[in-house]
Amino acid sequence: MSYGLLKGKKGLIFGALNEKSIAWKVAESAVAEGAQIVLTNTPVSMRLGTIDELAKRLNTVVIPADATKVEDLENLVQKGMEHLGGKFDFVLHSIGMSPNVRKGRTYDDLDYNFLQQTLDISAISFHKVIQVCRKADAINEWGSVVALSYIAAQRTLYGYNDMADAKAMLESIARSFGYIYGREKKVRINTISQSPTQTTAGGGIMGFDNLVDFADRMSPLGNADAQDCADYVITLFSDLSRKVTMQNLFHDGGYSSMGMSFRTMKVYNEGLEYRDVKDDKTHPKA
Numbered sequence: 423m424s425y426g427l428l429k430g431k432k433g434l435i436f437g438a439l440n441e442k443s444i445a446w447k448v449a450e451s452a453v454a455e456g457a458q459i460v461l462t463n464t465p466v467s468m469r470l471g472t473i474d475e476l477a478k479r480l481n482t483v484v485i486p487a488d489a490t491k492v493e494d495l496e497n498l499v500q501k502g503m504e505h506l507g508g509k510f511d512f513v514l515h516s517i518g519m520s521p522n523v524r525k526g527r528t529y530d531d532l533d534y535n536f537l538q539q540t541l542d543i544s545a546i547s548f549h550k551v552i553q554v555c556r557k558a559d560a561i562n563e564w565g566s567v568v569a570l571s572y573i574a575a576q577r578t579l580y581g582y583n584d585m586a587d588a589k590a591m592l593e594s595i596a597r598s599f600g601y602i603y604g605r606e607k608k609v610r611i612n613t614i615s616q617s618p619t620q621t622t623a624g625g626g627i628m629g630f631d632n633l634v635d636f637a638d639r640m641s642p643l644g645n646a647d648a649q650d651c652a653d654y655v656i657t658l659f660s661d662l663s664r665k666v667t668m669q670n671l672f673h674d675g676g677y678s679s680m681g682m683s684f685r686t687m688k689v690y691n692e693g694l695e696y697r698d699v700k701d702d703k704t705h706p707k708a
């Protein structure tokens with residue numbers, strides 16, 4: 423159902439790889455709510471994924487950019503505004519990747535070059551996107567910028583690795599830049615801390631299916647899926663949330679306020695398989 427919440431608004435959306443991507447659902451929902459958008463991703467992801475298909479269906483373009491490269495972002499912002507015929511009202515940063523996770527390097531054996539890349543891609547790119555937009559005066563007053571985070575920024579979760587550090591930094595950038603951009607142009611900047619979600623990036627996390635099951639059992643409302651997330655992002659892009667800024671907003675079915683739930687306890691009561699992972703050589707320690 424559409425409410426026309428973004429009627430007349432223009433937006434820039436990073437991170438649609440394929441139809442599972444959170445950014446894909448946001449792009450579809452933004453257009454359904456009346457927005458005009460421009461899509462972007464890295465040239466490699468454009469080749470590996472199906473973003474062109476999405477652009478065709480939504481009657482828009484994909485402008486390639488590596489979000490870690492300032493010159494790519496400058497080109498993207500200029501071309502994006504040209505295509506839309508004006509400044510952006512909203513920007514979605516839906517980007518994350520850890521070479522340490524990909525290569526199976528545990529948190530107590532990180533490759534530091536990989537760590538730099540994790541931080542650059544998953545957190546510092548958020549700063550770069552905002553800084554480039556601000557210098558080009560590319561976001562209208564009362565515009566809205568959203569990035570996607572995860573509760574591992576505040577709580578330790580087995581296997582989330584250096585992405586936890588990246589998410590902590592991402593949330594900090596939302597606060598630090600939210601102050602500056604809010605003070606000057608009323609631009610609001612927030613992060614949404616989303617449930618584990620079945621996407622390409624999500625699936626790369628160690629033991630992801632178990633994490634999804636655990637979070638679902640712990641959450642009174644169950645996990646929020648990618649479409650639920652898109653719905654929430656739309657409210658933050660809309661004029662109905664104009665005074666919300668510098669926040670990390672949990673969108674997780676209640677997970678972040680739980681300690682133990684009946685459905686999780688049941689797993690133990692029923693005596694389902696329990697192993698001490700210390701003795702299991704297939705489980706890395708970190």
Ligand SMILES: NC(=O)c1ccc[n+]([C@@H]2O[C@H](COP(=O)([O-])OP(=O)(O)OC[C@H]3O[C@@H](n4cnc5c(N)ncnc54)[C@H](O)[C@@H]3O)[C@@H](O)[C@H]2O)c1
Binds near residue numbers: 443488489625
């Ligand atoms: N899936 C989950 O469980 C989950 C939970 C909470 C938060 N998130 C966050 O949601 C966001 C989107 O991830 P997703 O789950 O939709 O997975 P996804 O794999 O569909 O999206 C990740 C995107 O990041 C893009 N990307 C990687 N490096 C880039 C770069 N240098 N420049 C520009 N783009 C780059 C990829 O091309 C891809 O489109 C990420 O920030 C992720 O950490 C995901």
